[in-house]
Amino acid sequence: MADDNNPYTQTHVVQSGETLSKIAQKYYGDASLYDKIFQANRDVLKDPNKIFPGQKLKIP
Amino acid sequence: MKKQSVWLLAVVMALLLAGCASQKGPAQQAIASAETALAAVRDQAQKYVPDQLQAVESQLQSAKDAFAKGDYKAVMATAPALTAAISSLGEAAQAKAADAEAALAKAKEAWGATSADVPKMLDAIQSRVDILSKSHHLPAHVTKDALASAKSGLDSLKSTWSEASSAATSGDYTSAMSKAQTVKDKATEIMKSLGMTS
Numbered sequence: 001m002a003d004d005n006n007p008y009t010q011t012h013v014v015q016s017g018e019t020l021s022k023i024a025q026k027y028y029g030d031a032s033l034y035d036k037i038f039q040a041n042r043d044v045l046k047d048p049n050k051i052f053p054g055q056k057l058k059i060p
Numbered sequence: 061m062k063k064q065s066v067w068l069l070a071v072v073m074a075l076l077l078a079g080c081a082s083q084k085g086p087a088q089q090a091i092a093s094a095e096t097a098l099a100a101v102r103d104q105a106q107k108y109v110p111d112q113l114q115a116v117e118s119q120l121q122s123a124k125d126a127f128a129k130g131d132y133k134a135v136m137a138t139a140p141a142l143t144a145a146i147s148s149l150g151e152a153a154q155a156k157a158a159d160a161e162a163a164l165a166k167a168k169e170a171w172g173a174t175s176a177d178v179p180k181m182l183d184a185i186q187s188r189v190d191i192l193s194k195s196h197h198l199p200a201h202v203t204k205d206a207l208a209s210a211k212s213g214l215d216s217l218k219s220t221w222s223e224a225s226s227a228a229t230s231g232d233y234t235s236a237m238s239k240a241q242t243v244k245d246k247a248t249e250i251m252k253s254l255g256m257t258s
Binding site: 005006007008009010025026027028029030032033036060 | 180181183184185187188191192194195196197198199200202251255256257
């Protein structure tokens, strides 16, 4: 899990129409790795299928 | 007339010898004083201004050689310059020592922030490398070579960071900060190559 206070952990602001899979595809080249992002953002995400535009997510 | 000349020569020789002998004590004292003054600054000079120390030691040796030859006049003639050179040497060494102390204090202060910062950079890179290593297809902005280079580079950075930490632990903050800066620069490069800075 990414360090919550790590300023070097990349961040991503969710855009309309994006899913964790799409974000994983963008940063990792592999949509199936979406859970890495979900686990790093458990403090703000309760469900990997529910993300909202404007949310700032850590990309470990 | 000839007898008078011999007497005159003898008197002149006696006066010369007396004159030389009268300068032996002061010459000996001048060399002793120079040696004492140089001994007081030698260690610091050796550390901070070794070339200047070598030049002064050469001057002192010349004075000793002149003394050994009985040329007390030469010793006395060069004594002021030798004294001034030793004084200048001490001042130069002290100035360099002060500079080094200031640089060390600055490095020590910088180490506080850096020692907290660098591990976070390395953690972020390690996390990304671990995830990308599991990816079936790398993202468009990351090449296989970049990932391989990041893996090997990360190992090297961890090793250098360990050296930096050891240097800091032993009080050598200047060396620690130099190594830390190397780690930060290289880590920044790796982060760019993995697309982590956009």
